[in-house]
Amino acid sequence: MDETAPQKGTVTQRAMEHIKAMIAEGRLEPGQRLPTERDLAAQLGLSRSSMREAIRALTVLGVLEARHGSGIYVTQLEAGDLLETFGVVADLSRGPRLVELLEVRRILESTATALAAARIGADQLAEVEKHLTAMNATDDPEEILAHDLAFHREIAAAAGNDTMAAILEGLSSRTFRARVWRGYEEEGAFDRTRREHAAIHRALVAHDPEAARAAAAAHVGEVEEWLRTQLGA
Amino acid sequence: MDETAPQKGTVTQRAMEHIKAMIAEGRLEPGQRLPTERDLAAQLGLSRSSMREAIRALTVLGVLEARHGSGIYVTQLEAGDLLETFGVVADLSRGPRLVELLEVRRILESTATALAAARIGADQLAEVEKHLTAMNATDDPEEILAHDLAFHREIAAAAGNDTMAAILEGLSSRTFRARVWRGYEEEGAFDRTRREHAAIHRALVAHDPEAARAAAAAHVGEVEEWLRTQLGA
DNA sequence: AAGCGGTAGTGGTCCGACCACTCTGCTGGC
DNA sequence: GCCAGCAGAGTGGTCGGACCACTACCGCTT
Structure with missing residues (x-):
C-alpha cells in the first residue's frame, strides 16, 4: 500500500489534479467555498506556498475564484468562466x-x-x-x-x-x-x-x-x- | 509621473500581464530563456513567491515552460501549447x-x-x-x-x-x-x-x-x- | 431595532533557508 | 590526446514563518 502519494510531478501539479478531481467527482459543487489555504495545505501535506501556486493556477483557468478576506470559491464552471x-x-x-x-x-x-x-x-x-x-x-x-x-x-x-x-x-x-x-x-x-x-x-x-x-x-x-x-x- | 506602478489588481496579475506584454511586443521570442525567478522578481520589484505564482500560472496556460535546474523558457507558442x-x-x-x-x-x-x-x-x-x-x-x-x-x-x-x-x-x-x-x-x-x-x-x-x-x-x-x-x- | 466599531479570520505579500536537479568545466586515468 | 567521471555553481522546487489588507460577523451603543 502507498501511504504516501506516488510522487509524480511537482507537488503543485498534484494539488491541482487533486482539486480538479474533487470537482469532477462532485465533491466540490459550483459556488461552494473551499477550506482555507492553510487547511488545504495541511490536508494534502504540502506548504501553503505550493498550495497557493496551485490555487492561483486554477484561478487563471477560471475554475476557482479567490475573494480577498473571504475565501476561495469554485466558480459556476460555466463556459464563459x-x-x-x-x-x-x-x-x-x-x-x-x-x-x-x-x-x-x-x-x-x-x-x-x-x-x-x-x-x-x-x-x-x-x-x-x-x-x-x-x-x-x-x-x-x-x-x-x-x-x-x-x-x-x-x-x-x-x-x-x-x-x-x-x-x-x-x-x-x-x-x-x-x-x-x-x-x-x-x-x-x-x-x-x-x-x-x-x-x-x-x-x-x-x-x-x-x-x-x-x-x-x-x-x-x-x-x-x-x-x-x-x-x- | 508614476515612479511606482498604478497598483491595479494583485502584483501577481501585474507580473503576468508584464510577461505577456513582453512576448506580445516581441521582446521575448519563442524558445528564448527568461531571466531567473530571482532576477525577474527584482526587476519587477516584487517577491520571488509572487513571481513564482505568475510563472506557474503562465506555465499552466502553455505560455512558459519551466525546466528544473535549467531555467524558464518561452514555449514555441504553437496552437498545441x-x-x-x-x-x-x-x-x-x-x-x-x-x-x-x-x-x-x-x-x-x-x-x-x-x-x-x-x-x-x-x-x-x-x-x-x-x-x-x-x-x-x-x-x-x-x-x-x-x-x-x-x-x-x-x-x-x-x-x-x-x-x-x-x-x-x-x-x-x-x-x-x-x-x-x-x-x-x-x-x-x-x-x-x-x-x-x-x-x-x-x-x-x-x-x-x-x-x-x-x-x-x-x-x-x-x-x-x-x-x-x-x-x- | 438600527447603526457602529472592533475583532477574528481570510487571502495577499514578503523573506530567508534549504532541497533537487542541470549544466559546465575541470580533473584524472586511459 | 581523449574521454569518462566528478565536483561545483546556478537554477527551479519546496518549505515555514511573519506581516499586511481586507472581509465578515458579533456585540455594543444609541
Missing part, C-alpha cells in the same frame, strides 16, 4: 496562426449566425439592431469596434450554445480585433463592413439560416483574405 | 454543456474532415487506414479508443489548420471521450461506429469533401443525439 483563457491564445498569436484563428471563427460564426436566424426572438433582434445603428452613427473607431463586438456577441448568444459563444468571444477578443482590424479598416473598409453587417441583419430578420450563414462567412472571409494577402506580401 | 488547457473545459463539463461541446465538435470536425478530403496525401491516408484497421482488429475498448482518437487526429492534421486540430484535440480529450462513450458503446454501438468510420474513410479516398463532411457530421451527431436523449430521460 472556463474559456476566458482562450483570449490569451488570440493575443499571443501572430502571422499564419492569425489566419487559422480567423478560419475557425469563420466556421463557427457562420454556423452560429445561421442558428441565430432560426431561433432569434424579437427582444434579441432589437438589441442587435441597436448596436447596428449605433455602429453606423459614429466615426470613432473605438466606438465602432465596441458596437461591432456587441453586434456579433448578441448574435452568438441568440444561437443558444453558450460554449460556442464563449469560444467566439475569445476569438474576437478586443486586442485581437484591434490588431487585425486596424490595418483592414484603414484601407477604407468601413463601408464594406457596414454593407456586410446589414446583410447579416436582413437574414436574421427574414429568419433565413442559409442566407445568414453565407453573409457571416463572407463577412469573416473578407478579413481573412485580406490578412492572407498581407502576410503573403 | 496554448490550447492544451482546452481539455480542462471538457473534463469539468457536465450535463447540457457536454451536448454543446459535442455540437461544436460536430461543426469543426465535419469541416476539418471535408478539408482533409481535398488535401490529404498518400502518406497521411496510409496512417488513417492503419488506425482504421487496427481499430477493427481488436475488442479491447481501451485500444479501440486509442486508435479512434488517432484516426480523427490524423484527419484533423491533414486538414492543414493546426489551430483547429488543437481545439479538436481538446474536445476529444481522453477522459472526455471515456466518460461519454462508455455508455454509448455499451449499447452495442461498436458496429455503427465501424460503419461510420468506414464511410469517412471512403470519402477521404475519393477526395470527396461534401461526402466527408456529411459522414463526419453524422458520426459526431449520432453520439450527440444519444447523449441528448440520455440527459432528457
